[in-house]
Amino acid sequence: MRAGDEVVRVEDLEKVYGSGPTAVRALKGISLEFRAGEFAAIMGPSGSGKSTLLHVLGALEEPSAGRVVVGGTNLSGLKDRELTLLRRARMGFVFQFFNLIPTLTAEENVMLPVLISGVKAAKYEERLDELLALVGLEKRRGHRPDELSGGEQQRVAIARALIRRPDVILADEPTGNLDSKTGAGVLQLLGTSATRYDQTVVMVTHDARAAAVANRVIFLADGRVVGEALDPDEDEILERIKTLESAG
């Protein structure tokens, strides 16, 4: 994957939950492209569909209409098993809470994607050490999640998301539960993945400061894309949001 190559593309994406009069249309026609080396933030008020968009991008949910193309592969029509294998190979996930398996230690959690793939853990020992150092948790590697702070748990999740060098890293409010200092550290790690390793990072956030770290911000409202900004700073973002809120 070289910087600039298209990694994920969605066309006319729609997602509807339920049916009849109580149906909820979370996505009402979204078309977007994400390239290698991009660090994108998706922002919007609650109910805008940003989490849903993330799920669909990550092949966690299927759209009601529209296409999702990951690395050239059209996801529609793929069976669950194929989707699962694709996720395994190409995606890394960082959730807002409950990222880790409580019965496993930090390092075992990081190694999980490897074990799931059936690859021998030994092959990734070096990479494991490298990542633990990167996220600053070598000394805490043998601890269980209930012995780690919220920030440490997030960092373990990031290390886990990175271990197999996925093409896409999807993060859902990664700094939502963290203080500003820890949050900054997490964002820095995400940024490095994009710039240094040419990975694509897509982050959903409501925090303008976090979005400012990204090099592309996409604004969502009521299930549609209502704006984009490239390399914005925090003030710009806040302005945009205010405009959107008064308009809608």
Add this chain to the structure above:
Amino acid sequence: MKLRSFSGLSRRNLGARRQRTLLTIIGVVLGVGIVFGVLTLSETMSNTFNELFSRAYGAADLTVTAAGGSGVFDEGAVEQVRETAGVESAAPRLALPAALIFGGEMDVKAMRLFGIEPESAALATGFELTEGRFPEGGTELTLDKGSAEDAGLGLGDEVTLGTPGGPEELELVGLLRIPGGSYGGNAFGMAPLPFAQRAFDEPGGVSGIAVEAVDEGAVEGLREQLDGELGEGFQAERSETRTAQAGAQLQSFRIALLFFAGTALFVGAFLVFNALSMTVLERTRELGMLRALGATRAMVSRSVVLEALVLGVFGSVLGVLFGYGMAKGLVYLFGKAYRFEISSLYLSPFALASAVVVGIVVTVLAALYPAVRAGRVSPVEAMRARAATGSKYENSPWLLSLVGLLLVAAGAPWTYYLAKNLSTAPLGASAYASGIAGVVVTFLGISLLIPALVRPLAALFSPVLSLFFGVEGRMAAANAVRNRGRTALTASALMVGISLVVAFSALGGSVLGSIQTYLDGSLGADFVVRPSNDGFDVSISPELEEMISEMPGVEEATGVASTTRRDGGETSLVFGVDERYPAVFRPDYATGTSENAFLELEDGGALVGPQLARQREIGVGDEIELQGPTGTRSYPVAGIIENDLFGLSTGIYLSKDTLARDFNETESEFLALKAAPDADQTAIQEEAGRILEDYPQLALYSNAEWKGQIESDFDRQYVFFYAIMGVSVAVSAFGVVNTLSMSVFERTREIGVLRAIGTTRLQVGRLIIDEGVVISLIGCLVGVVVGSALGYLFVRGSGAAGFEVAFFYPTIPALLALFSGLFIGVFAGLLPARSAARTNIVEAVQYE
């Protein structure tokens, strides 16, 4: 130990959730334990009986008896057998019902006495001598070791034997070892043949000849030869045949045992299913995470199955250990119930392997649905705030109920049909298995119906609960409805156990009640003279019979003799009655039988019980054939007697003279007395006591005493089965604990909020307990209803063919079952209630 592979996750989970693992294992342990215990008991019984019978009847190749299997014949036949070519040696024996009297005439133990010839004693019976020798002459006795110990006797001591002529003193000269410890709960002794013939008034009589063949390979040929040469009044049988016939009687008992063990296992499987479902539920987000990370559905399902497999293996191993203890307990109970002591357990590798395999297989099967559910968790669940609760039960109770109704519609008539046929003819194992399948199908059907019943039943209990428990009661009922599927599942497990208890009580109560009604209706007697404990039929000498009949105050007296004839697989119970019988027993004839039918017995006619008539398809005017020492005889059927007291619908009644003439049975085994209206009953009892002083093996019972004894015998035997069923109920109670724990977990946040707004710990605890009570009551109520219906089916089915069994509703067991619902709910709810009450408010409120 660091995680090295995905499958390691399963093991890690088991270790991390110890309490849950323990609870799940208990289900497996109990289920497997019961199965192993029952199988071991079954094998032990079977082996003990086999060994017992094969040894009792000698190490002989063939046994010669009167045609029909028993009866005394002339000892001249022994010479004839000895002179037959191919016969190596022949040992005569005279098998008699005697009694061992000890403890200063206070204790009586029924005894099987063999009169034998000293030279051929070792051939006459296969029991081994442990001390001393076989009797050689005069009045010597060789006794089984167990009885000698009971009586505190040693070699050289004097032994008192009860005979029809009064007590006899013999010298103890030898001790025998009997497999299993006792001869069917009774004593076994050997005495010289002349003594036996004299004491029991059978001059020149023998009842069997044990034959050893010259050529081991030509036994069948020799058998045919002897059969032919000895003529119509005799039969020669291979020893294996007799043993096999005895073993066949055990079959139905063993199958019944297995049925009950099966239900315990079934309930144990429910427990595993419940617990695993709970685990899957708790780990929904974790599972969603694994799926998001790229674990396929199959991988996730497999990990759950793997967990179950590990549980199954551990549980089965522990279960076998528990089962060993259980087997010991069952053997003890069995001994007490049937007065048959088995001293050592027979551990068969088959029982061991079966129990373990069954345990593992059932656990894995129970895990399949939760495993599939686990696989179906979507990756998005990883991000949901609340754990999903949707289950198949919630979505379509109507589809499930429909299937349930269909199953019940199929299973219930199937059960009835089988119960009906069960009593007409001796059925094979496949028929019993089919019957059990019918019951299982019915239960499955009912289980599927329960979800639809949860709401209405909870609504039913709600006012009662709020009466006792206030608002918590109402909330508890609502909570039980909230997760209908889980409530239904738990209640089902309880339902199975309870309904079996009720059904069985119904059957037992009805049989007992009917027998008592019969007795009340047809027993014109006020007193009976019969053996003082359960044992073989004890003969009453004609002199004794006369003495009893002539007691002051006795208006009528009648004696009944009996014999059992075997013809191939068919067994006939034949009773000899005298002309005073109708005065004492008021015969109740079937329509089509003339009022004077009894008189025809004098001319060699017969009366038969209704079930026998149906089984053998004979009616008034047909002839019935029986084999005896004088050959094959046929008797015209004069009528069908409805109140066949002695044969319980399958008896054949001949006149006493006929019995004596054709079967050499001269002595009564049972006397019935009718007192004069103004007689002093106490005086009769005292006088009888005096007369029977020399005959401790007999006793006089008043009607009430006799009925009381029948009842206590019955109850004794039933206790045994109740023990097994009790374990099923206990196992399902664990299921309630599991369910409540799940409920508490799911509602952690809710409980936190309740506590925050001022609900006390006690109130929260009561909430949980009340929920437990609702679930248990649902299970018990449905169980009582189903059990009553099932019991009714059993009773109607078994009565349809013959012996009229009226349905006696088991009121007390049913009420007890209902109350146990209360008790189980409270008991099961204690631990979960405690954990709910202890919820940390802050943690719970933040719980996502």
